[in-house]
Amino acid sequence: MNAPLSIIRGTAHRLGDDINTDLHCSAKYNIGKPIEWLAQHAFEQLAPGFAAAIRPGDVIVAGKDFGINSSREQAVHVLRAMGVAAVVARSFGRQFYRNAINNGLPIAECEVSAIEQGDAIEVDVAGGRIEVPSRGLRAEVPRLPPAVLALVAAGGLLPYLREHPDWGLPAA
């Protein structure tokens, strides 16, 4: 078994609704740019200096449909290269949701309106809980099912498959 996912504690960085990750953190529209360059410039049209403010272990908090449109796996690689430890959003674009899990990025669906830029946030995807202890905010969120948690804990779908010589996927 993989180690259980630990609780993530970091600073919340706010973004709005309908963030298109193809546009803001993949090479689809920045052809030929390496991951490191993309990681330094991600989301800068939406929030100048956004990437520079992220410390490893921080959390992006966004509105509805984060990662909408035909999102690329690379967007998740860029988020990880930025040091983003988790994304909390009201909802996710369907392909981003898969890409995050398939590439080992913890995500949680949560009503986010009370969370503010700079909040010290705790994200417990295994326990189904989001908290901002300093302000007494606490929300229960849908727990990621065991099948999905195992993929995230392993670092993604392919690392999971490499660790399991029978190529079996975890039971839902």
Next chain:
Amino acid sequence: MGQTIAEKILGAHSGGAPVKAGDVVVATVDFAMVHDARAANALKAIDSLGLAQLPHARNTAFVLDHFSPPPTREAANVHAAMRAFCERTGAVLYDVGDGICHQVLPENGHLTAGDLVVGTDTHSTTYGAFNAYGTGHEGSDVAAILATGRTWFRVPETIRVDMPGRLTPGVWAKDVTLAMLGRLGAEGANFRVIEYAGSAVAAMDIDDRMTLANHAAELGAEAAILECDEKTVAWLAAHGARAPRPVAADADARYVDRFTLDASTLAPKVAHNHDIGDVVDVTALAGEPVQVALIGTCTNGRLDDIRQAASILRGRRIARGVRLVITPASRAIYLAAMREGLIEALTEAGASVDPAGCGTCVGITHKLMAADRERVISSANRNFKGRLGNPDSDILIASSATVAASALTGRVTDPREIAADIRAAA
């Protein structure tokens, strides 16, 4: 409790126990598809597994359609890698000029009713026209499917759209989707499955049903699934598909949203302003000049589309200064159009015909470069700024009939008017 079509298909592919929206299942995939624009990523993911054998490769097709023929050395190298992979693993190859993935899969009998199909492309929803659950995933999933035959799914919620009545002449499935986009907005059905049902859907031919399922990608849909009827069964049999396993929704299935769209009331529609969700009736834009007209893509490059264009343009000539490009969705469609004399009629009318494939859809292969402030009218599926290479030209999205009528006059034109002119002249 009743189940939707998506719940039934995912349940049947993950051990048979009933599943409901929100559940996560690991499901066996019947067929997978990788196209050239995502092949580099998919092959890298497959390689990273380091497997000597890929037992499920035979249930996968690799399709060379986006760069067909390849415009760059990089694209040609991706094609070479795809050919070598198919040679080594037994995966099915469709080469340059064979057609667009979403057309060649059903045409070659790779899927049937009740199937679960995954492709590396958002328009994999097309397979829903055949009562299959078709959806788009990325390279990691495809690697998992080639290695294990399975991947995981979060069972989606479903929107039910009941369509009584019948589309009137000059109105097509394209206009239905544009009406849906006007109502829900671009990506307005994100992560959801759409079930289209009712007499208007039953009356549609398979080509139009494919448009309906395909174009749900612009609504952000996970899949769009139609019911299986005699037309579906006959088409599948004629294309050598496996025996259908039709799946219908239960009367008491749980939907996240359900509404009625009366087909008889719909008019031809146009999306504009670089937003596929900004939709108006064609009459609202009638008379606006257009300079570039495009008929093709996985959304509207089928035989019915080419027939619509030919019925409007046969024996006539497109307006001065207009460039009309037609791209058949597959080699089979190209040949059929040729044998019916449609290619000849359209070429005489002033159209250029591309080899089968994605053609001008993305401004990467053949740049369909419009001049600054020129307007494009296209039967494709996306109109975001710069999709065709020039961010300073608006792209109007409309049915093939509306595109052909507009190419004829050089202005946005309601195809029903041209049809009336043709009847009057006859």
